[in-house]
Amino acid sequence: MLTLKVLFWICLFIVFYTYLGYGILLWLIIRIKRLVKGRPAPTPMPTDEQLPTMTLMICAYNEQDVVAEKMENTRALDYPKEKFRVMWVTDGSNDRTNELLAAYPEVDIVYSPERRGKTAALKHGLREVKTQYVAFTDANTMINSGAMKEIARLFMDKTVGCVSGEKRVAARQAGEMAAEGEGLYWRYESTLKKWDSELYSTMGAAGELYAMDPALCHDVPDNALLDDFMMSMYVVDEGHRIVYAPDAYALEYGSADIHEESKRKRRIAAGGLQSIWWLRKMLNPFRQPLVAFQYISHRVLRWSVTPIAMVLLLIINAVLVAMGAGSFFTVVLILQLLFYLAALLGYILSERSHRNKLLYTAYYFVFMNLNVFRGMAYLRSHSNSGAWEKAKRS
Numbered sequence: 001m002l003t004l005k006v007l008f009w010i011c012l013f014i015v016f017y018t019y020l021g022y023g024i025l026l027w028l029i030i031r032i033k034r035l036v037k038g039r040p041a042p043t044p045m046p047t048d049e050q051l052p053t054m055t056l057m058i059c060a061y062n063e064q065d066v067v068a069e070k071m072e073n074t075r076a077l078d079y080p081k082e083k084f085r086v087m088w089v090t091d092g093s094n095d096r097t098n099e100l101l102a103a104y105p106e107v108d109i110v111y112s113p114e115r116r117g118k119t120a121a122l123k124h125g126l127r128e129v130k131t132q133y134v135a136f137t138d139a140n141t142m143i144n145s146g147a148m149k150e151i152a153r154l155f156m157d158k159t160v161g162c163v164s165g166e167k168r169v170a171a172r173q174a175g176e177m178a179a180e181g182e183g184l185y186w187r188y189e190s191t192l193k194k195w196d197s198e199l200y201s202t203m204g205a206a207g208e209l210y211a212m213d214p215a216l217c218h219d220v221p222d223n224a225l226l227d228d229f230m231m232s233m234y235v236v237d238e239g240h241r242i243v244y245a246p247d248a249y250a251l252e253y254g255s256a257d258i259h260e261e262s263k264r265k266r267r268i269a270a271g272g273l274q275s276i277w278w279l280r281k282m283l284n285p286f287r288q289p290l291v292a293f294q295y296i297s298h299r300v301l302r303w304s305v306t307p308i309a310m311v312l313l314l315i316i317n318a319v320l321v322a323m324g325a326g327s328f329f330t331v332v333l334i335l336q337l338l339f340y341l342a343a344l345l346g347y348i349l350s351e352r353s354h355r356n357k358l359l360y361t362a363y364y365f366v367f368m369n370l371n372v373f374r375g376m377a378y379l380r381s382h383s384n385s386g387a388w389e390k391a392k393r394s
Helices: 002-037 067-075 097-101 118-126 147-154 177-199 227-237 258-278 289-322 327-351 357-381
Strands: 054-060 084-091 107-112 133-138 160-170 209-212 241-253
Touching: 002 177, 002 289, 054 118, 054 147, 067 097, 084 097, 084 118, 097 107, 107 118, 118 227, 133 147, 133 241, 147 160, 147 241, 160 177, 160 227, 177 241, 177 289, 209 227, 209 241, 227 241, 227 258, 227 289, 258 289, 258 357, 289 327, 289 357, 327 357
Parallel strands: 054 084, 054 133, 084 107, 160 241
Antiparallel strands: 133 209, 160 209
């Protein structure tokens, strides 16, 4: 029984630390850092003459439905036109994407007739970049008008090798639970990213909006499922920082439904496992101790160990209760069962288009962790390809 109790406490600690404990610890460390050193002074916004040249790269596959909206949004960006290039890399597109883009004289079209995946498209586009910095975004995300200037401002700090914009998720209509669940998750993620950035570096950038010095862009394997994460983490591995920019944000609509969201989650989970292996040297605490602490705490645990710990925690808890381990373990088991019951009810209600945010939040949490296991299967079947089926947006 002693061995089971030890395993129980290990699993409980891992689950708590991953989803709550790290955030609490990060908050405490930052408060102490501010007391000792004070808040860092913000870098002033450069004048138009000081702004670096910038390319906005959009990798696209059959995005004819969003070309007009995306280009309207791009034209509204506040950045000197003589210092700003727009590049669309249309990887294997066989719809009217290229034809529609031809109507915009400011667009550089980089076309590949073969669909080889987003990573290959990024590499193709990077070979054509001639500006000081390159920003990456998706065709279906809209950027706030001041995003490019905010990114340029943060690059004035020469310790910064990558700027990660904020991802914001919206529902087209009230009651779209998949979009609202995704939005809740990203609000929590954004808080952690902000604190990570203040401590030292954000752990990875999201592909909706991030920017880099092209000289720091490493070749990522063509079969990478999380090219944005890999490319940005290579920057950290070389001793540069990823700084988080909540004032440079990309807005996108959430997945059309939970089944479409599952496509994204299992691919992200598979890409996370893939990235852990490829970036395994970053787990060594003797290379970059603070980076290893942040990387393991924020990324590695939730993509690998913690979902398994959640399953083991429930099983071990049930066995301990059956063995008469004591009232504490009985209470914890009841709480676990109530949580999973809430998640089940959240699922049933969402399938019937009924809205209960509390129950749905429990379901979305379980759903995310279940997709880690689905991601393991996805990785086995997609290990040689970086292409994926796009999730439909609401």
